[in-house]
Amino acid sequence: METETVNSVVPSLVGDQIYTDCIQLVRMDSEVVETCCRATESGRLGREDCVRLLRFDADSDESSLIIDTADRMMRGRNGNTCSIGVQIGVITGPCIADCGFCGFAVSTTRADDYVMPSHVLRQYLEHVTAYDDVESVSLMTIHNFDFDDLMELVDTAVEAVPDHVSICVNTGDVSPEEARELKGAGVRRAYHSLRIDEGDDTRLNPSDRFATIRTLASAGIDVMTCVEPIGPEHTAGEIVDGFLRARDSGCRRCSAGRRVDVPGTRMYGMGEITQRRLEQIRSVLFLSSLHDGFYGGYYGGFDLDYAEYAGSPRDIADYSELNNGNTVEAVRRRLFARGFGTVRCGDGRLVALDEAYLRETGS
Numbered sequence: 150m151e152t153e154t155v156n157s158v159v160p161s162l163v164g165d166q167i168y169t170d171c172i173q174l175v176r177m178d179s180e181v182v183e184t185c186c187r188a189t190e191s192g193r194l195g196r197e198d199c200v201r202l203l204r205f206d207a208d209s210d211e212s213s214l215i216i217d218t219a220d221r222m223m224r225g226r227n228g229n230t231c232s233i234g235v236q237i238g239v240i241t242g243p244c245i246a247d248c249g250f251c252g253f254a255v256s257t258t259r260a261d262d263y264v265m266p267s268h269v270l271r272q273y274l275e276h277v278t279a280y281d282d283v284e285s286v287s288l289m290t291i292h293n294f295d296f297d298d299l300m301e302l303v304d305t306a307v308e309a310v311p312d313h314v315s316i317c318v319n320t321g322d323v324s325p326e327e328a329r330e331l332k333g334a335g336v337r338r339a340y341h342s343l344r345i346d347e348g349d350d351t352r353l354n355p356s357d358r359f360a361t362i363r364t365l366a367s368a369g370i371d372v373m374t375c376v377e378p379i380g381p382e383h384t385a386g387e388i389v390d391g392f393l394r395a396r397d398s399g400c401r402r403c404s405a406g407r408r409v410d411v412p413g414t415r416m417y418g419m420g421e422i423t424q425r426r427l428e429q430i431r432s433v434l435f436l437s438s439l440h441d442g443f444y445g446g447y448y449g450g451f452d453l454d455y456a457e458y459a460g461s462p463r464d465i466a467d468y469s470e471l472n473n474g475n476t477v478e479a480v481r482r483r484l485f486a487r488g489f490g491t492v493r494c495g496d497g498r499l500v501a502l503d504e505a506y507l508r509e510t511g512s
């Protein structure tokens with residue numbers, strides 16, 4: 150491969166690293182190199198490009214190039230800043246959607262019905278916003294939730310956090326009136342997904358999920374979605390089609406998430422994709438949508454990471470923060486370890502993410 154070509158592929162390669170990277174580049178599939186170049190130049194990739202990139206083994210040199218290219222594009226675009234989100238399970242317990250992968254599925258769960266009291270939510274919010282570096286808070290419920298209970302909790306959250314912290318909801322299906330009420334109460338975003346095997350692994354009707362996405366978007370709420378929960382059995386084509394479907398359905402952003410093998414669930418033992426495979430998937434989808442920034446959202450990785458408090462579908466403990474330890478402090482540590490130097494807040498403030506800040510915030 151010509152040196153000129155190598156430099157145009159990976160413009161930021163410098164120093165001693167360049168020799169090793171050049172050797173890798175000449176060994177790998179030239180079409181992948183060309184596709185990565187095309188993505189960085191045009192900001193777009195078609196369905197077949199994505200499927201082809203996803204067929205490479207996650208541990209291959211080709212996959213490394215895809216992941217590195219996406220990482221460099223992301224950091225270049227946002228000045229190496231990152232954001233922190235928080236998810237709080239506010240209404241949890243046996244869920245009639247009975248998703249085969251979820252710790253709340255009614256046929257397998259041992260969880261009890263729980264509605265978080267407002268004063269408990271306030272305590273969580275005081276803790277996670279104590280250093281005013283959290284960009285958004287998502288209130289999560291199971292599918293069968295009481296709308297009045299949710300509204301009370303939304304009101305509590307809107308009142309408790311600074312105005313620049315976006316309040317999001319992650320709920321079961323809602324009606325147009327309910328969506329308008331949520332918007333009126335101050336909800337800015339909603340997470341809602343049409344799952345990759347909706348209707349097979351879940352007891353929900355895909356068209357109801359799709360209708361709720363439309364309903365929320367029509368009410369003026371930004372809908373974030375995700376191609377999830379991806380397991381080892383899902384093909385490259387299924388993953389890419391899920392991403393393209395999300396774009397057509399009116400969602401604002403779409404990410405990719407893997408299925409977690411939760412003990413006791415119906416699908417326990419079906420396995421998980423590796424973190425590396427997930428990075429590859431996220432990178433391909435990110436590169437395919439550079440032109441409009443469609444890839445992203447809560448569960449998207451890259452520059453946005455999130456903490457989990459109280460009940461979580463991916464955890465059988467009542468208080469996920471005590472089990473998984475995925476706290477806001479852990480998120481700061483993770484983002485710092487990934488090399489981000491600044492936290493981007495909802496009001497545009499930039500907070501230096503360094504060792505002193507980790508100490509100051511007890512992270």
Ligand code: SF4
Nearest residue numbers: 244246247248251291
């Ligand atoms: S993933 Fe959500 S909708 Fe499905 S069972 Fe769990 S809480 Fe209910």
